[in-house]
Amino acid sequence: MQCAAFSGQRLIAEGRPQDVLDAVKAATDAGEGVLVFDLASGHAVEFDLRGDLETALARLPVAAPEPKKGPGRPRLGVTAREVTLLPRHWDWLAGQPGGASAALRKMVEAAMREAEGPDRARRAQEAAYRFMTALAGDLANYEEAVRMLFAGDRTGFAAATVDWPQGLRDTARGMAEPSWAVRPPEAV
Incomplete structure (x- = not known):
């Protein structure tokens, strides 16, 4: 994540959370109001600034571990869900090379690219x-x-x-x- 920290309308730091935390903590410790934004989404980001800088850095979120995969195609991360279609749609999908699931995956991938x-x-x-x-x-x-x-x-x-x-x-x-x-x- 890339973020930008502002005190009022003044940019005080920009970069990864661990790169801006020092400036954010210093500004808040000095009594300034600080807003931090995720540059990809525009959403505000909150840091837990209690304690010293090292403690605050240690509390930064780390990447979540991969969830344990269940049945299906675990290497691909396939998730089974229900899809409701009309009988004629199921008939068409059943006649496609690779079956219904493969045809649906191909259509979704094409739509995502488009x-x-x-x-x-x-x-x-x-x-x-x-x-x-x-x-x-x-x-x-x-x-x-x-x-x-x-x-x-x-x-x-x-x-x-x-x-x-x-x-x-x-x-x-x-x-x-x-x-x-x-x-x-x-x-x-």
């Missing part, structure tokens, strides 16, 4: 919006920046954020960057 760009753009927009709402909601041109973000107008977004504090502006622009690569399809 939607990858628009999904990534949508997630980037939502993350940037969450971040901007938390820190930039009272800044000049906030509403315009949000409109430009969701309109897919990179130039308009840059113009709307030009007068924002540098760290906040650069973070918002960085979070929005993946949304410019592929514009999500328009709602019908």
Whole structure:
């Protein structure tokens, strides 16, 4: 996870949680209010800052261990779930090479590949919006920046954020960057 820590609208640290914790702890110990954001999702991140820095670092979450696999294809991580289809769908799936499960996996993989760009753009927009709402909601041109973000107008977004504090502006622009690569399809 990559995160950014802000004291007010001032960027105080950016990087992995263990890289920003020192600055976050120092700022909070000095009485400053600090907000930390996950740059991928735009969600606020909380650290347990009790004790000294080493104690706080030791409490950072570590990667969760792999859950024990059950029956099925454990090497692939296959999970059995129920799917409800009409009889004609089951008939068609049964006639596919590899059977129903293989055909469904192929269709899901194809749909995931097709939607990858628009999904990534949508997630980037939502993350940037969450971040901007938390820190930039009272800044000049906030509403315009949000409109430009969701309109897919990179130039308009840059113009709307030009007068924002540098760290906040650069973070918002960085979070929005993946949304410019592929514009999500328009709602019908």
